[in-house]
Amino acid sequence: MPLVSMRQLLDEAAKGGYGVGAFNVNDMEQIQAIMAAAVETKSPVIIQASRGARQFAQDRYLYHLILAAAELHPEVPIAMHQDHGNSFETCKSAMELGFTSVMMDGSLQADGKTPASFEENVEVTRRVVDYAHERGVTVEGEIGVLGGIEDGHGAGGTGLEHITEPDQAVEFAERTGVDALAIAIGTSHGAYKFTKKPDGSVLKMDVLIEIHKRLPHTHLVMHGSSSVPKDLQDIVNQYGGKLKETWGVPVEEIQLGIRNGVRKINVDTDNRLAMTGAIRKVLWEHPEKFDLRDYMKPAREAMQKLVSQRMREFGQAGHFGDYKPASIEEIAAGYRSGKLDTRPSLAGAR
Ligand code: G3H
Ligand code: 13P
Ligand code: ZN
Numbered sequence: 001m002p003l004v005s006m007r008q009l010l011d012e013a014a015k016g017g018y019g020v021g022a023f024n025v026n027d028m029e030q031i032q033a034i035m036a037a038a039v040e041t042k043s044p045v046i047i048q049a050s051r052g053a054r055q056f057a058q059d060r061y062l063y064h065l066i067l068a069a070a071e072l073h074p075e076v077p078i079a080m081h082q083d084h085g086n087s088f089e090t091c092k093s094a095m096e097l098g099f100t101s102v103m104m105d106g107s108l109q110a111d112g113k114t115p116a117s118f119e120e121n122v123e124v125t126r127r128v129v130d131y132a133h134e135r136g137v138t139v140e141g142e143i144g145v146l147g148g149i150e151d152g153h154g155a156g157g158t159g160l161e162h163i164t165e166p167d168q169a170v171e172f173a174e175r176t177g178v179d180a181l182a183i184a185i186g187t188s189h190g191a192y193k194f195t196k197k198p199d200g201s202v203l204k205m206d207v208l209i210e211i212h213k214r215l216p217h218t219h220l221v222m223h224g225s226s227s228v229p230k231d232l233q234d235i236v237n238q239y240g241g242k243l244k245e246t247w248g249v250p251v252e253e254i255q256l257g258i259r260n261g262v263r264k265i266n267v268d269t270d271n272r273l274a275m276t277g278a279i280r281k282v283l284w285e286h287p288e289k290f291d292l293r294d295y296m297k298p299a300r301e302a303m304q305k306l307v308s309q310r311m312r313e314f315g316q317a318g319h320f321g322d323y324k325p326a327s328i329e330e331i332a333a334g335y336r337s338g339k340l341d342t343r344p345s346l347a348g349a350r
Helices: 006-016 028-041 051-057 059-072 088-097 118-134 166-176 205-214 230-238 251-258 269-285 292-314 328-337
Strands: 020-024 045-049 078-085 101-104 138-143 180-183 219-222 262-267
Touching (some): 006 138, 006 180, 006 219, 020 028, 020 078, 028 045, 028 292, 045 051, 088 101, 138 166, 166 180, 166 205, 180 205, 205 219, 219 251, 230 269, 251 292, 262 269, 262 292
Parallel strands (some): 020 045, 045 078, 078 101, 138 180, 180 219
């Protein structure tokens, strides 16, 4: 099966009332882990690459690895997504390479750190939407700013500084026509999200619920959605790691989100922890080993286990054969005719 439109995956998820994990990749083993999990659980998948991943792997390698995944597993619908595009040019280059979906994160300026104004965000996102939809490519935008405590894309801070305003989310959706919208509800990228199990004072699920009520036709996206499980932290630390105690986003909060319009859930850190723990364990227990297959195989298996678990928890498991994926040309025709228009004033009227 060729790579498919993320918009179609999310529309189907909305019909079925489930969410779809979007897992970050940097190398072959991570792509293989996601595909093995998709086959195991019969799930459609979103594979995403950040700018850092594209640079690290040289993106053409990633693209061809994902094509290999599609060739080997024609039964699995795969959307290939640019995570946190920082500019029109980044998104355009992803589309030229063959990504079927892009995120234009105009909540930050092109440096990926400084919060952008609302007008700047609308302008750059609208430009990406016009260019992408003509080509049948899906666009995710972001309104509000995530926290970014360690590495990754973000403005720094705790994640509470720039919580999304529901009114602005509605205006943004109307003026940009994005297919999916990432909102800031207190999460942040990386392992250090919360200093205790989060409650409503730091994780604003009420804001998410309000936005979904006001924007029922726009797919919501939760970034920074790793749960940072204690058992994965413990494995890393047991074998020489030095992680400080920390809390992620509880799966039950994500499931509450899924019941309220969340269709795409971004997970990277949990997989990093799973793979790092497995690698550390092998090297700790067998310091004589130096064949990378001795530690990459368990690392890949650890990621597969985590991804399979999330696919079941998000509800996408079992859904990979529910529908016939449309071609990207058919999706482009849908945008041209207005059938796929998400702007609240038009989508609501249909
Ligand atoms: O947006 C954050 C993702 O975890 C990707 O992180 O930019 O270090 O590849 P990265
Ligand atoms: P985590 O750091 O919580 O895995 O978030 C990943 C993410 O949002 C990628 O865009
Ligand atoms: Zn993110």
